Amino acid sequence: MKRLALWLAMSLPAAASGAGEAIRYCDHPVYPPISWTDAQNRVRGVAPEAVRDVARTLGMDVEFVQLGNWTRCLMDAAQGRVDLVIAYRSPAREETLRFSRVALLREEVALFFHRDRPIRVSRLEDLARYRGGLLFGESYGQAFDRFVEAHGNVERVASNEQNFGKLARGRIDFLVHERRTGQLFLESLDGAGRIEALPQTLAVDYLYFAVSRRSPLQGRMAEIDAALQGLAERRQVERWLRESTEAYRATQARTGAR
Missing domain, CATH: 3.40.190.10 (Periplasmic binding protein-like II)
Structure with missing residues (x-):
């Protein structure tokens, strides 16, 4: 990232x-x-x-x-x-x-979800049963990239507005984003009041x-x-x-x- x-x-x-x-x-x-x-x-x-x-x-x-x-x-x-x-x-x-x-x-990568549709994740493989979102070109480490390629359950879009909007409307179940950036972006996004990040960190990258x-x-x-x-x-x-x-x-x- x-x-x-x-x-x-x-x-x-x-x-x-x-x-x-x-x-x-x-x-x-x-x-x-x-x-x-x-x-x-x-x-x-x-x-x-x-x-x-x-x-x-x-x-x-x-x-x-x-x-x-x-x-x-x-x-x-x-x-x-x-x-x-x-x-x-x-x-x-x-x-x-x-x-x-x-x-x-240093960046911390987090999983964002909708409070009305909570996800239960304790390991990367748990995401296989959910639909996810990413931006085009994003990479969050070898393990996650291999997971995305293997399961094909992550959709890519061009902008944060699209991604968080899809999450708010229930078109995806989670999105992967830098925690700091995602939380700042949500401060000014309509309908984002019920979107939050899981406390656990998906990855730490630089x-x-x-x-x-x-x-x-x-x-x-x-x-x-x-x-x-x-x-x-x-x-x-x-x-x-x-x-x-x-x-x-x-x-x-x-x-x-x-």
């Missing part, structure tokens, strides 16, 4: 950036407070702040790329059309992406800088790790989390989102 020009693009030239040029960073900003868009369609959150900060350390600019869903970001990174995404590490992704050694952020193996930027992984380590030592990510959470809530209050 992470950018000031904003690129709204469906495809990009094949050549990736190198040292002294701009880093092409792809984001699917539907994960507040990690990554989201405000009323002016600006990408906000911990992930874009971190990318800007690391890029400055490298002496590079950033070009932000928004595509239709997270799968498109991963595909463009794999093919070298963008240089960087922020993502969870997995063996499949490591075939096309080089991950930083230093993590940007977000990393992931650089395309076709990008010259992979030659600067040591510098990226040093910059990320600096963020950790300054506790900058914690400050960005607080600021982004407050900004997201203020934006939702102004727009009257429900």
Whole structure:
């Protein structure tokens, strides 16, 4: 399971950036407070702040790329059309992406359900009797990915609004999401008052800088790790989390989102 020009693009030239040029960073900003868009369609959150900060350390600019869903970001990174995404590490992704050694952020993955339709889960296999929801391109570890592939009971959609809306209407029984993001999103979603997360954690994962193996930027992984380590030592990510959470809530209050 992470950018000031904003690129709204469906495809990009094949050549990736190198040292002294701009880093092409792809984001699917539907994960507040990690990554989201405000009323002016600006990408906000911990992930874009971190990318800007690391890029400055490298002496590079950033070009932000928004595509239709997270799968498109991963595909463009794999093919070298963008240089960087922020993502969870997995063996499949490591075939096309080089991950930083230093993590940007720890994430807790939770199961969300409707109180009127409680689910009883003590192990992963218990989910086989329920219908679930995910966003396109999401991966929550090898065990869960294998479970989804084997059972075929998880539907994928493009947005949180769709997923939580399906859960509220009873079209699915659970959805898998980062606990922090899911709970923040529910604060401003109409009809979400009866949706909650199971207390147990499905998985703990970490977000990393992931650089395309076709990008010259992979030659600067040591510098990226040093910059990320600096963020950790300054506790900058914690400050960005607080600021982004407050900004997201203020934006939702102004727009009257429900």
